[in-house]
Amino acid sequence: MIISPPFLPKSGLTSTDHSKPDLMMDIVDEFELAHGIYPIAFDRRWHCGAHLAPDEHGPVHAIADGEVIAYRVCQHAMDSGRGNAGFVLLRHSTETGEGRRLTFYSLYMHLLPLAEYGSFGRDGRGLPEFLCMPTGRVNRGAVEPAVGGGGHKVRRKDVLGFIGRYQDVTHLHFEIFMTPGDFDAYFSHMQLGNANPDTPTGPDCWGHTYYLIPAEQTFVALPRGTGPDHKLHGIEFPPGEHGSNIKPLVVETYFSHGAKYTNVWSVEPDGSRTLLTDQPVAEVDYEYDLYHRATALYGPCPGDGYELLRFGRILSKPVTLTGAACATWVKVTYAPGKHGYIDISAPAIRKMSDADFPSFMGWHKISEGNALFGDDGMCDIDALKAIVKVADDHPPQWVAVETAEVQKARELSYYVRGDRRVREALRGLICHAPSEWDSTHNETRYVRLLDEGGFYHGNEAGYRKFLDYLKAIQFWDVTGLPAGQKFWFFHPLAFIRHFRKCGWLSADELERAFPPAALRSVGLHQWVSEKVSPSRDDIDGCGPELNRAMHRFGITTPLRQAAFLGNAMQETQWFSLLAESEGKPPARYAPWTGRGFLQLSWPDNYIRYWRFRGRKVDPALADRLNKAAKTSDNTRNNSALMAVEKAIPAEMREWRRSVASSYSEAANSAGAYWAWSGAARYADEKPVLRPEAKLSGGKSYAYYRCESFGKVAATVNVGHPSASFSSIYGVQARFQAYTSALRALSDRLEVSTDRRT
Numbered sequence: 100m101i102i103s104p105p106f107l108p109k110s111g112l113t114s115t116d117h118s119k120p121d122l123m124m125d126i127v128d129e130f131e132l133a134h135g136i137y138p139i140a141f142d143r144r145w146h147c148g149a150h151l152a153p154d155e156h157g158p159v160h161a162i163a164d165g166e167v168i169a170y171r172v173c174q175h176a177m178d179s180g181r182g183n184a185g186f187v188l189l190r191h192s193t194e195t196g197e198g199r200r201l202t203f204y205s206l207y208m209h210l211l212p213l214a215e216y217g218s219f220g221r222d223g224r225g226l227p228e229f230l231c232m233p234t235g236r237v238n239r240g241a242v243e244p245a246v247g248g249g250g251h252k253v254r255r256k257d258v259l260g261f262i263g264r265y266q267d268v269t270h271l272h273f274e275i276f277m278t279p280g281d282f283d284a285y286f287s288h289m290q291l292g293n294a295n296p297d298t299p300t301g302p303d304c305w306g307h308t309y310y311l312i313p314a315e316q317t318f319v320a321l322p323r324g325t326g327p328d329h330k331l332h333g334i335e336f337p338p339g340e341h342g343s344n345i346k347p348l349v350v351e352t353y354f355s356h357g358a359k360y361t362n363v364w365s366v367e368p369d370g371s372r373t374l375l376t377d378q379p380v381a382e383v384d385y386e387y388d389l390y391h392r393a394t395a396l397y398g399p400c401p402g403d404g405y406e407l408l409r410f411g412r413i414l415s416k417p418v419t420l421t422g423a424a425c426a427t428w429v430k431v432t433y434a435p436g437k438h439g440y441i442d443i444s445a446p447a448i449r450k451m452s453d454a455d456f457p458s459f460m461g462w463h464k465i466s467e468g469n470a471l472f473g474d475d476g477m478c479d480i481d482a483l484k485a486i487v488k489v490a491d492d493h494p495p496q497w498v499a500v501e502t503a504e505v506q507k508a509r510e511l512s513y514y515v516r517g518d519r520r521v522r523e524a525l526r527g528l529i530c531h532a533p534s535e536w537d538s539t540h541n542e543t544r545y546v547r548l549l550d551e552g553g554f555y556h557g558n559e560a561g562y563r564k565f566l567d568y569l570k571a572i573q574f575w576d577v578t579g580l581p582a583g584q585k586f587w588f589f590h591p592l593a594f595i596r597h598f599r600k601c602g603w604l605s606a607d608e609l610e611r612a613f614p615p616a617a618l619r620s621v622g623l624h625q626w627v628s629e630k631v632s633p634s635r636d637d638i639d640g641c642g643p644e645l646n647r648a649m650h651r652f653g654i655t656t657p658l659r660q661a662a663f664l665g666n667a668m669q670e671t672q673w674f675s676l677l678a679e680s681e682g683k684p685p686a687r688y689a690p691w692t693g694r695g696f697l698q699l700s701w702p703d704n705y706i707r708y709w710r711f712r713g714r715k716v717d718p719a720l721a722d723r724l725n726k727a728a729k730t731s732d733n734t735r736n737n738s739a740l741m742a743v744e745k746a747i748p749a750e751m752r753e754w755r756r757s758v759a760s761s762y763s764e765a766a767n768s769a770g771a772y773w774a775w776s777g778a779a780r781y782a783d784e785k786p787v788l789r790p791e792a793k794l795s796g797g798k799s800y801a802y803y804r805c806e807s808f809g810k811v812a813a814t815v816n817v818g819h820p821s822a823s824f825s826s827i828y829g830v831q832a833r834f835q836a837y838t839s840a841l842r843a844l845s846d847r848l849e850v851s852t853d854r855r856t
Contacts, residue, residue: 100193100195100598100601100602100603100605102162102193102598103123103162103163103595103599104124104127104162104592104846105127105162105205105271106127106153106158107160107256107847108123108153109847111126117355117356118358118360120353123846124596124599127153127592131150131592132151132270133516133522134268135148136149136516137149137525137526137528137590138465138528138530138532139483139515141508141512142508143477143507143508144476145530145532145544147530147534147535147588148206148208148273148591150271150273151592152268152269152270156211157262158225158260158261159207159258159259159261160255160259161187161189161205161253161254161259162595163191163255164191164193164253165190165205166189166190166250166251166252167251167252167253168190168248168578168579169187169188169246169574169577170230170234170251171184171234171243171245171574172230172231172232173185173212173213173234174212174213174233176214176215176263176264178266181265181267182209182265182266183210183212183263183264184209184572185209185210185211185260185263186206186207186574187207188205188574188578190204191203191204191205193605194603195303195601195603196454197302197646197647199303200284202284203275203276203277204274204275205273205275206272206275206536207259208271208274209262209263209265209272210261210263210271211261211262211263212263213231213233219261221261226259227253227257230260246577256846275591275594276534276586277587277589278586278587279531279586279587288301289303290457290458291529292458293458294458296311296449296455296457296459298449298450299451299454302414303452303454304410304412304414304452304454304650305454305600305602305655306597306600307352307353308353308409308410308411308450308452309350309450309451309452309457310349310350310352310411310443310448310449311448311459312344312349313347314345315343316343316447316448317441318339318343318431318440319341319439320338320339320340320440321338322426322440322442323426331396332396332398333395334392334395334396336428336430339437340439341439342434342437342439343433344433344434346365346366348363348364348366348375349363349364349459349460350362351363351460354386354409356783357383357384357779358381358382359381359382359386360381361382361431362376362380363375363380363432363433366459370488372459375434376432380430380432380438386409386653386779387779389408390405390771390774392408393405393407393408399419400712401710402712402713403415403419403425405774406651407444409653410452411429411443412444425444426444427444429441429442429443453597456597461526462527463486463528463529465531465532466530476544477547478511480507480511483511483514486524487520487524487525488524489521489524491518504551504552505552526593528590529589530588531587531588532586532588533584533585533586534586535573536572538569539575539582539583540583541570542566545562545566549562600655602646602649602656602660603650604642604660604844606635606638606639606642608843608844609664610633610638611843612839612843613668613673613839613840614835614836614839615839616629616630616835617631618795618835619832620831625795627795627796628798631673633673634675640762641696641765641766643762644762644766644767645696645762648763648767648769649663649766652773654779658786659779660844661782661808661837661840662782662808662811662837663778663782665811665812665833665836665837665838666697666811666836666837667696667769668840669829669836670693671696671698677694677695677758678693678694679700680692684736686700687734687736687737688700688701688702690744690755691724691740694758694765695765695766695768696768697769699768699769699772702721702724702727702728702740703721703724703725704772705755707771707775708771709751711771716751720743723743724740724743726739727739727743776814781807781808781814782808784810785807785849786807786841787805787849788838789804790802790803802831804824805834805837808833809821809824809830809834812830812834813826
């Protein structure tokens with residue numbers, strides 16, 4: 100699933116604080132106004148969207164690939180220029196795992212009318228053609244009619260319009276919601292809403308990892324078996340303190356730029372949390388060293404250990420490690436200023452991830468049974484306080500002449516707007532509510548405006564005029580969605596931030612990562628451009644296993660995925676060949692030729708991978724193979740390796756073949772090679788693309804070099820980073836594959852104006 104925010108700011112995207120892994124969302128979060136807060140309006144009614152106002156009058160982007168369900172393009176503003184009624188409603192269907200289809204809707208409301216583009220230096224270029232013409236002919240100041248989607252489709256990051264205004268406030272009203280059927284299909288087997296979740300047994304596990312540690316657990320200063328040098332099997336563990344936790348703990352861990360970060364909260368009796376770590380506790384280079392750590396600590400099967408260290412549990416099948424062999428010592432702050440080690444493999448410690456939408460991280464389903472909103476559609480502040488668990492330290496005193504309803508509205512508005520902690524808690528509410536754009540709810544939603552103290556008290560004619568005006572803006576009747584029903588709404592920025600951690604690529608998303616063409620060198624300064632046409636059957640076939648391997652080895656950020664795929668696409672001839680041709684004469688390392696998505700070759704790489712998977716390889720045979728490989732390398736032939744081939748057990752031959760014949764083996768061998776080669780360190784560097792031009796057949800082709808990816812490509816192809824990219828086989832095709840994947844997967848591309856030939 101690839102998703103991005105509706106605004107893609109250029110500035111502020113550099114930081115040395117890697118504890119904040121999503122700078123884009125950190126910036127866009129600041130665009131949210133304390134005006135029209137999700138999910139409660141100032142008048143205590145449902146408001147299931149967020150109001151966003153960036154610093155610039157910039158473009159509004161589609162957050163994901165989608166189908167247009169309804170839209171309205173206005174020529175002019177309404178309300179004497181005070182408001183804009185343009186909108187686009189999209190339906191998105193994507194995947195978060197194998198068989199895990201997620202269908203949701205996004206709404207972009209109050210888009211700028213066409214007549215005002217020039218006032219803000221806009222000309223409409225870059226918009227889809229259907230959004231460049233008004234959707235109806237009406238008198239100036241009136242509202243153009245909304246229309247159905249017409250089969251139009253958009254891609255993520257496509258411009259849908261520009262930010263407009265409503266009631267003289269410049270902002271985008273932004274919503275994300277799901278139909279009840281789609282919501283149940285996705286969440287029905289999950290633990291969303293479960294106040295006491297258990298460790299899931301299914302394969303869904305992505306994003307940050309969480310451990311629920313019961314009260315009165317023992318923490319030790321050093322893991323059991325650690326020597327006087329503070330090392331366990333050669334891995335150093337800085338000493339902590341012996342002690343125990345009085346209250347249950349919630350531990351959050353995640354990785355960013357090679358470091359492991361940990362946050363810890365103690366759980367209070369009322370279910371609220373108290374943060375014990377002022378800043379995320381960093382263990383620098385922990386992830387970059389994860390392969391080495393797993394190999395040292397989990398000798399019988401480093402692959403299982405690798406998953407224990409990353410996820411706290413073993414996700415792959417079959418499982419080799421059991422019982423005491425699964426001990427996983429994690430450093431945890433268990434009391435203010437105190438930390439120690441605990442073995443989180445213990446069954447009493449529950450393990451979850453963002454895939455579970457855990458309630459202890461603030462996710463709550465709000466429906467009629469929660470009593471947050473009454474039958475009249477009005478929010479009860481006491482019920483709200485019970486859910487968000489943020490104390491109202493300084494409640495205001497209201498003027499006695501105000502009606503009870505006015506006082507309730509003021510009290511709630513003060514509570515929500517006056518405390519950022521409350522607004523943060525509201526982000527986790529998933530609300531079963533009617534849409535404000537469905538006119539069938541109008542009478543029940545707004546009838547209390549006629550009550551004493553209401554805006555239209557004693558003014559029936561004004562109330563009816565208001566309803567007519569409202570209905571002109573509403574558009575539900577053209578969407579094809581059922582009227583008069585409730586839908587499941589998410590805080591839109593919280594939804595985007597959460598699913599950006601998923602990292603699973605659907606077949607469509609994976610296919611778009613491929614470049615349309617690739618350059619190949621055919622001589623000195625001579626190039627040929629070949630068309631790239633990946634087989635959809637190949638993509639559909641390998642996609643699930645490739646995703647699982649990328650997830651297992653932490654290849655889940657756009658930068659890492661682009662770098663991994665940029666090499667894998669080239670090495671497999673665009674996923675068409677998972678085995679290298681031995682040719683005539685055969686390669687000097689045959690029959691240990693390249694196989695898998697990163698073309699594992701030479702005996703030592705195969706043996707290293709098998710041992711990582713927990714497979715037994717006779718040390719004497721491994722030594723003979725490695726000596727023969729060195730001879731083959733020196734003599735430029737494979738006779739030495741072929742001489743040892745008769746001693747290879749049939750089982751090992753089958754393992755070798757399976758690296759090409761099994762998508763699982765092809766993907767996992769590539770992931771393991773990625774892990775031990777250290778390629779992630781270079782993939783994490785900020786990429787700067789430098790344009791070049793290559794001529795082929797008298798035609799100039801766009802081409803970009805990138806220093807950080809060049810180091811990844813060299814690490815994958817020749818075993819170490821290199822400043823000389825000419826030594827990398829197929830480097831031009833790799834660069835083009837990387838650029839294409841980066842364009843498809845990332846939010847923005849930075850292209851240098853420095854042209855180097």
